[in-house]
Amino acid sequence: MPFAESRTPTAEPLLGDDGPAWLHVHLGLYGRWSFSGPRATDVAGAGLRGGGNAAAVPEPGATVRLRLEAEDLAADLTGPARCEALDGQGVRAVLARLGPDPVRNEPGDRERFVTTIRSRRAAVGQLILDQSIAAGPGNIYRADCLFRTGISPLTPGSEVSPERLGALWDDLAATMADDVDSGVIRTVPPDLRPEPVPEGDEEAGRFAVYHRTGRPCLRCGTTIVEKDLVGRRLFWCPGCQR
Template sequence: MPEGHSVHRIARQFARNFVGRTVHLSSPQGRFAVGAALLDGHVMTDARAVGKQMFLQFDHGLWLRVHLGMYGAWDFAGDILMDATIASANGRMGQTNQRGTDVASAVVDSAGENSMHSIGAPRRTRVRMAEQEKEIDQPGTFPPEPVGQVRVRLLTDTVSADLRGPTACEVLDPAEVQAVIDKAGPDPQLDASTAAEDRFTAVVRRKPTPIGLLLMDQSVVSGIGNVYRAELLFRARVNPYAPGKTLREDTVRGLWRDWAHLLRIGVETGQMMTMDDLDGDAWRSAMKNRADRHWVYKREGLPCRVCGTHITLAEMGARKLYYCPRCQA
C-alpha cells in the first residue's frame, strides 16, 4: 500500500499539472461515470494529500477523494511538468540525495521545490505513481488509449491522469471532506506544529494498544504504513509490542519528529530511505536497492545491522512486522 510520501508526491503532480486548468473527467471503466459527470469541465483549484488520502478540489466546490489502497495507481501522460528528481537512470523516480537535487543549476518553482525546468521540462512522457514509481513507454498519440480498468481519467489539453484499482474514488462536498479530514490523525507534511505533536503524543500515551498498531492507525497519525512502522520503531529502539501508555513522553515525541524527518526525505526523493546517515557510494547504492536502505524491513533472518541478532518476522494487525529482538527488547 502506498505510504504517505507517495500520496504527497502524487498531489504535487496534480498541483503542477492540473490546478488552474479546466479538466475533463470520464470513466472509461464505467464505474465512476456519475461522479465524473459531476466534475467534468470544471477548473481544478486545489490538490492536497492527508496521509494516504488525496483530495482534488474544483471551482464549483466539489472535491474528488481518492484512496489508492493496496492496488491503486495513477498513470500520468503527456507534456508533464515534474520534479528534477523524476529523471532517473534506473527507471525509478527520486534520484536525489537528502541534501538536495543532483541536477546542476536546478531552479526552484513557485512551490519552493526543484522542477523539471532544470532539465528542459515540460516533456512528453508517461509516469506511473503508486508505491513503485516508474517511467513507462509513451505512446505516440495524446491522449493515450486507456490501459486496463481505468476508474477515472482526468484530462487537460496537455496532460492526462488515469486512476486504476483504488479503494476509494468519490465526489464529496466541502462538509464531507472536512469530516473525513477531522477523523484523520495529524500529518507532519501538513502541520508540523507543536500542537500536532502534542495531539499525537497525548493519544499514544493514553492507549493500552501496542505502539506497533498505533503507528498504523490513521486516526492516530496519518501516512505511516508497514515500511515506516518497522523502521521508525527500530530507529527509536522501541519494542513494537509495548503499550503506548507505557512509553516515555520524550520517546513518543521522538517518534513524531522522526516521522516528520523520514516523510520529508520520502517526499523529496520518492524512496522510503530510512538509513539516512549514508554518504557517497553507500547512498547511491541504497537509492538503487531497497535492501540497502532499510534497517529491518524485509530483512527477516538476516543479522541486525547494529547488533548482529537475526531480524524477526511476526504478524501484527494482519500485516508483517519486522524488528530486532535484541535492539528493540
C-alpha cells in the same frame, strides 16, 4: 458538523456549500497513479513517478478508475481503496476521523500524537497504523521509524515515554517529508546504509528492518524477526529495539 481543530486551516475557506468539489483518493495497498503522454517524463516528486513517453495520450485502459487529463499529459488511477468526489461537508467528515499528518506536521500535531498513544494500552506498533492516530504512515514507516528511534513495536503505547514518542513523531515527519520530495520510500538511516549493498540482501540499501526477516540488523547484528500484528507483517530487531 464540528470541524476538527488544527486540521487544514488553509482549506477551510474553500469548504463552503458553494465551494469547489473535492477529490478524495486513498491508494491503499494496490492503488497507483501512472502517467502517459509527451510530458509524462516531467512528472516526478510528491510520491509520483513519471511514466511512459508516448507521442500522444492513449485511450484509458479497462482498469482505469479515474483519469485527470491536461494537454500532452494524462494521470490514470488504478486500484484505489477509495475514489470519490466530496463537497465541503464530506471533506470535514473525512478529516474529522483522521489523526495528524506527519507530512503536514502542523502546530499541536506532535503533542496530539504523543498524548493519544500514551492513552492507549495496545502495542505502539499497532497504534501507529491506526489512521485516527496518525494519518499516512504505512507498514514500511511503522517498521523502520520504530527501528530508527529504537522503540520495540510490542511495547504498550502507555508505557513509551513522551520523550521517545516525540522523537518517533519527529522521525516520521522528517522521513516521510524526505520521501515525498524524492518520490521514493527509503527509510534506512544513511549512516547504516551498507556500502556496497550485500548480494542477496538488496533491500538493505532501502530499508532497515522492513522486509528483512532473517537478515542481520544493520545496527547491532541481531537477526531481524517478524510477526503478524493485526493482519499486517511487523518487522523489528529484538536486539536494539527496547
